[in-house]
Amino acid sequence: MRNIKMTIEYDGGRYLGWQRLGDSDKTIQGKIENILSVMTGTKIEIIGSGRTDAGAHAKGQVANFKTTSNMDLAEMQDYLIRYLPRDIVVKELEEVPERFHARYHAAAKKYSYHVWNAAVPSAFGYHYSYLYPGHLDVDRMNEACSKLVGTHDFIGFSSLKKSKKSTVRTINEITIQREGNLLHFAFVGEGFLYNMVRIMMGTILEIGAGTMEPDYIDAIFESGIRSDAGMTVPSQGLFLDEVYYKSSEMR
Structure with a gap:
């Protein structure tokens, strides 16, 4: 199982905030999870460093997700850039230890x-x-x-x-x-x-x-x-x- 750390930039103006809200596709987390799930062929849930409010923005939000996909990081980033809305950009991907948790380990x-x-x-x-x-x-x-x-x-x-x-x-x-x-x-x-x-x-x-x-x-x-x-x-x-x-x- 791989653990992937993402650094994310987004314009939150048209979203209801970071945190997934039921079936709504109007959150940052929901948008990214949907694309990752299609990309890997399995349901992906991401862990963010914390929530941001509706309308707030990020230059360096951090999240992580676990996957068994063998796709390399460059291919993953290209896929995310291609299919995510233009106001959400995954700026960097990094493979990290399995124990890494974007929220609990934030200093x-x-x-x-x-x-x-x-x-x-x-x-x-x-x-x-x-x-x-x-x-x-x-x-x-x-x-x-x-x-x-x-x-x-x-x-x-x-x-x-x-x-x-x-x-x-x-x-x-x-x-x-x-x-x-x-x-x-x-x-x-x-x-x-x-x-x-x-x-x-x-x-x-x-x-x-x-x-x-x-x-x-x-x-x-x-x-x-x-x-x-x-x-x-x-x-x-x-x-x-x-x-x-x-x-x-x-x-």
């Missing part, structure tokens, strides 16, 4: 969020950024980001109703870069709760706009109440950029 992930900060929208950025026309104070936003970095209970920054599992997560780094009217926010962490990046982003933007103070971050950690945090920003500005694995899991 960290990098997400980015893009904000078009101008009064006039961008026709080209409409599907890949969030339009925020008001003034944003980058110093205030950096102060907010510094409070989010570290190990905290992020339940107040999540859409989870209740969870029996731990909601403590570690954020290693948050950076902000401006490129003209476009603001790039990058989040690197060991794991993220449901809607966590989008809610952190909404909170950071409200702090940048002056409608919320940076110290509110501490209050949200203290209360753990979702309504204390900022808005959930739209999904079209969100990208899963990269998934990190320990080298020992790849041998």
